Amino acid sequence: MQFGANEDFKRYPRDFKRDEGLLKKEKVDLLFYPSVKEIYSEDYKTYVEVTELSSILCGKSRPGHFRGVTTVVLKLFNIIKPDIAVFGEKDYQQAVIIQKMVKDLNLDIKIIIGPIVREKDGLAISSRNIYLSPEERVSATILYQSLKWARNSFYKENIKSPEYMLNQMRQMIEAKGGMVDYIAIVDKNDFSPVKFIKKDDRILLAVFFGKTRLIDNIAI
Amino acid sequence: MQFGANEDFKRYPRDFKRDEGLLKKEKVDLLFYPSVKEIYSEDYKTYVEVTELSSILCGKSRPGHFRGVTTVVLKLFNIIKPDIAVFGEKDYQQAVIIQKMVKDLNLDIKIIIGPIVREKDGLAISSRNIYLSPEERVSATILYQSLKWARNSFYKENIKSPEYMLNQMRQMIEAKGGMVDYIAIVDKNDFSPVKFIKKDDRILLAVFFGKTRLIDNIAI
Numbered sequence: 001m002q003f004g005a006n007e008d009f010k011r012y013p014r015d016f017k018r019d020e021g022l023l024k025k026e027k028v029d030l031l032f033y034p035s036v037k038e039i040y041s042e043d044y045k046t047y048v049e050v051t052e053l054s055s056i057l058c059g060k061s062r063p064g065h066f067r068g069v070t071t072v073v074l075k076l077f078n079i080i081k082p083d084i085a086v087f088g089e090k091d092y093q094q095a096v097i098i099q100k101m102v103k104d105l106n107l108d109i110k111i112i113i114g115p116i117v118r119e120k121d122g123l124a125i126s127s128r129n130i131y132l133s134p135e136e137r138v139s140a141t142i143l144y145q146s147l148k149w150a151r152n153s154f155y156k157e158n159i160k161s162p163e164y165m166l167n168q169m170r171q172m173i174e175a176k177g178g179m180v181d182y183i184a185i186v187d188k189n190d191f192s193p194v195k196f197i198k199k200d201d202r203i204l205l206a207v208f209f210g211k212t213r214l215i216d217n218i219a220i
Numbered sequence: 221m222q223f224g225a226n227e228d229f230k231r232y233p234r235d236f237k238r239d240e241g242l243l244k245k246e247k248v249d250l251l252f253y254p255s256v257k258e259i260y261s262e263d264y265k266t267y268v269e270v271t272e273l274s275s276i277l278c279g280k281s282r283p284g285h286f287r288g289v290t291t292v293v294l295k296l297f298n299i300i301k302p303d304i305a306v307f308g309e310k311d312y313q314q315a316v317i318i319q320k321m322v323k324d325l326n327l328d329i330k331i332i333i334g335p336i337v338r339e340k341d342g343l344a345i346s347s348r349n350i351y352l353s354p355e356e357r358v359s360a361t362i363l364y365q366s367l368k369w370a371r372n373s374f375y376k377e378n379i380k381s382p383e384y385m386l387n388q389m390r391q392m393i394e395a396k397g398g399m400v401d402y403i404a405i406v407d408k409n410d411f412s413p414v415k416f417i418k419k420d421d422r423i424l425l426a427v428f429f430g431k432t433r434l435i436d437n438i439a440i
Contacts, residue, residue: 041324
């Protein structure tokens, strides 16, 4: 059995009771919670991959990650046979990859992208935030601040140079102790880097605070 | 757009009118005949692969071939939403790979394997047979003869050595001018080579007569 995202999966914070409680509050009718064994047989061999989109940005830092995501999502789609499925905008690359898979594989499923939910100070809500130290938690607010700064500098100061913007953002983030994995300003559909920033381009970033890797993004 | 089997696809003999006529005779209700453009958009990116099984035997001679097969079959499954689908036993590796994909991806489709249909002299019927010269057409009957010889030598003479059997088959085929791509005696499910031949193992072969590559197989 190959399982690219396996190591990553093990480190992923899981709290079934808490998740179950949150879903009950939302009056969810059905919660499907299969074991890894039920999903991946010992002689499992079949993988689906959205080429090109899966090997860049987060895919570069986490080889095999998106192959694992698309494979398990396709399996869940085939088991559940949903009419609609909702994915979070915080994992923007994941959402675009899944939309592309659905289109390419002729799946009859409507993908809805749920907007990013943020803490009061702007930090994108993530299960990983619990790993941040109190100091890191404060510093991490720079991510959304830097994204808003970039968006504003396009609309208010007419800045169109991705190099300038990326440099400024990197300096802002590093000044708070963030270790940049990547910051990119890309086409919203195919993730190709843009030469001049325009409306609807997407800024994506992944930054370590200590050992915790956080991601965030914003639309220009 | 990537398209591993593209070159191969172009060389594949296609006769729509003839196929349509044959299907009408069988009282087929619906014939789905999409164009390549409808199936593969210009920015097509998503591929499904059954690892391990797809890179050996025919997959070794035709890199990317089975990835193309599984991808288009999955797309057709998603478009048609069939309850059952029939694949021919002549393409035994293809049939096993598709069965594995269906199982691994939790597809709710029953795969039926249609038995090999042969000419009176034993040659497996294939659209490629039209490419054989009259002499090659006669020589090609050695394929099924050699497979039957191997099966008989197991049951009647208790021969269990794959090396011996493969050597004998190779000699029989080469004596008729066949250029062996591969002959293999393998486990019927995972295609691993067997050390001692037993019931239900599978003999698979691919042989060129002139420029025409023919395949055939038999169960022990």
